[in-house]
Amino acid sequence: MCFAGCGGSSGSVVDVLAASSYTDVADELETLLEDDLGINVRFSFGSSGAFLEQLNQGAPAAAVITADDKTMRRLESANLVDASIAINRNDLIIVTSDSDVGRAINSLVYLAASDDAVTVVCADSAPCGAATDQLLKQAGLTLSPASREPNVRATLTKVILGEADAAIVYGTDARVHPNLRSVEIVDTVDVIGRAAAVKGKTHGSDIVESLRSAAATQILADAGFSAP
């Protein structure tokens, strides 16, 4: 909904729903889309898991970017979006705080075995949580997290604040704060970020087209999102 007075030079604002892992590339992607298409674009962030209900209830978004393909498939099968495209690949890693307990963590196996480390992961309804569950299952490990946070950024924040010693998040998230230490995971799980136009919305397919341009791929690559 846009009341008189909102928006800028070209009038209305076009909304894009994006997974919270894209928070730090939003400014650059917004500028790119605005230059490409001559429209005002505004990103809003949340857990991809919540997008189905939001679009079902008529959230005013022209395009949607999910963190993984599973949530995008749900949007597609609910007939809420047009056919989606892959825009990037991301992987899971461990981030730790600079506490003594945090610094000692050197692998997923160590983390799973540790009794001292306070670990947080994403909720199973969020893509990063589903990927974490898959990762642990593949590795045959069990983890006793202190909390399952609503989305990847909330999970990361608990480590930045020092409340948790470690978290399992996307590789791109580890770059956002200088005090975070990242630990690679052997045989990690990849997640594919996908973008799609919301059915019946103007500008949606233009936005998706623009997101797969070389310029957009470069912005994503600079932030650590590899090519799909």
Add this chain to the structure above:
Amino acid sequence: MTIRPPRWVVAIAAAPVIVLGAPLFALLWRLPWSDLGGALRSEAAKSALGLSLITSLSATVLCVLFGLPLAWLLSTGTGVMTRVIRALCLLPIVLPPVVGGVALLLAFGRRGVVGQWLADLGIQLSFSTAGVILAQFFVSLPFFVLSVEAALRQMDIEFAEVAHVHGASPARVFTAVTVPSIAPAIAAGSVLAWARALGEFGATVTFAGSLQGRTQTLPLAVFNLLESDPADAVVLSAVLVVLAVAVIALLRDRWFGVLRSEVQR
């Protein structure tokens, strides 16, 4: 004689009734009646319900234990300190709960002002059930203190003075005379505080996190289920609505009873 409001007033008054009533109606309308049991028997629902009852009742008990002395102190004071403490008591009511959660983290988190001392003793409140109770205590204490303080201020102090003159100590007067005479307000304040604790979301998820069986209370479970299983989320929401209606039914006698007796006096 009662003056009946004109028709246009009735028309305007109908709008908020619809705004308040429609969500309740919609929730019951969308309730999957045939699958109620299944949704309530799920592990997430059972543990959230149990955890919510334990934490909200614990928070209420703490509100009564610590709120009564505080309300007594506030009701007798007139100075600047009293006004400052009362403002402090009002704060959690006007503060967005999520901001309360951030403030709790900065104070009682592992690296918080108080929390780092607790951490040295091996106590971590964040991510614990005790942390949930603390968050609920923080947001619900004002409701108890303010209801009880109001009753204490309006109380007929004659009996208390008689008892005091006859040699009863202040503490004895408070427990034997004052508390029984403000019992309705204590009950109403407790129910209000309990209801607020039960519905607490923002401060809990920010400070205590969300883990099934330990910190995931009913409102947090609803929020989580909304993304994975919306139908179950509706059922759990209905549980909270039923509890809310029960609170209103309880308060109808207690709370309005107090008001009525005040008006008559």
